[in-house]
Structures are given as C-alpha cells and as structure tokens.
Amino acid sequence: MIHQFDPNFATYGGVGEEARRDGKPRRTDPDEKMRGATPRFYADSQLVDSFLNRKAEQNKWIGVVRRYVRATDERTAIASMVQRTVPIQPLNGFTAGSSKNEQVWALACINSFAYDFMAKLKTPGQDFNVTIMSQVPIPNPQVIFEQLVMNSTRELNYITFQLRDWAASLGDDGPPFIWDEERRSLLRITVAVFRSVTVLQLSVARA
DSSP, X not given: OOBTTBTTSEEOTTOOHHHHHXXXXXXXXXXXXXXXXXXXXXXXXXXXXHHHHHTTOOSSEEEEEEOBOOTTOSOSXXXXXXXXXXXXXXXXXXXXXXXXXXXXXXXXXXXXXXXXXXXXXXXXXXXXOHHHHTTSOOOOOOHHHHHHHHHHHHHHHOOSGGGHHHHHHTTOOSOOOOOOHHHXXXXXXXXXXXXXXXXXXXXXXXX
16 A cells, blocks of 8 residues: 555544445545554554564665556656555565665665656566565665755655654654655656666776
8 A cells, every 4th residue: 555655645533334344445545644544454563573573674664665556657666655564465674784874775766766667667567576676776875866866755655653663763753754746746756867867877987
C-alpha cells in the first residue's frame, strides 16, 4: 500500500469485509497520511523481529520497493521507507550501504526518473524483481548534492508519525510534514534533477 515516498498510499480502514478479503484497499486522503494506514494483515512483533534479525535489520524502519508493476503504472521503480515490518509480496525490502545517509540516498535514486528509465529497459514484463533491481546501478552519494537530496527525501517520506524514529535518526525531532501537493511536486523535481546530474557525471567520467 505504498507509492513513491508515500508509506500510506492506501488503507484498509473504512473498507468493507468483501474489499478486505479481495485485497482492495482505498486511497488515503491527504489528511489521513499522518495517522498511518490500516493494514490488511497483522504479524506478531516477535515473528517480525525474528525474520528481520536474520537479515541483520535492526532499525525501526525498512526500505521497500514494489515488485509487480501494472501496465497502467507511470513508474516501474516505486519505493518508500515504512515502519519496521516484514515485507510481503508485492513488496520487497532493500538495503544500501552501511549508513542511514546511504539508505536515504538510495531511496531518492530509486524514485528518480533516471533510475526508472533504466528499470523500465531491464523489466521485460511486470515483474521488477530483486534480480533485475540488483542490475540497476545506484551512484555513490555526491557531496555537493547530498544534503539537498537528503533534506528533500526526508520531507517527502516523513509524512506519518509511524516514521518518527527514522526522522530522528536523520536529526529531525519534529512532527511529520504536512501533505502539500505543490510542495511535494517541487521536492520531487529537485530530487530528480540532482539524481540525473549525478548519472550524467558518471557517464562523462566513463566516456
């Protein structure tokens, strides 16, 4: 129930039993984003910890990317940071580097136009699986752009109290950001532009 930089894209709150059974959530309204989405299933926290500990995942949040892409989707690569959970299909978890900054940089890269273009070329059907994802490069953080990309990505994804630990790890102890479509559009453009510039720099360096 995610979309790009949106951990609460859809919810099962307020839907009927038939919709829940058929796996048909509803889109969340902007004023619902802060409260968090109602999941379809729940898992015992001990089972969640057991699973994630085997993968050396200790944080109270996790990066996820959507695996199956519909023909009507504008993007192939769709990622978000979500609260600590066990990703189940159609979500896969992802990690990048050893630092929190590298993880945020990776999130920004995966949701950029440049990354999505490469992902589309490598995905023959609707299955953007971990094998394909591992073949799409993520450039190393660039010092000149890193802070701007970090701040923009944090503001885009920190829209719910469920991610306050993630925000605190990045030095932000304030409340989640209010969902503002115009502001988010500008931030997404900022992230996309600097990610594309980074890719061009790598291309020129290799030429």
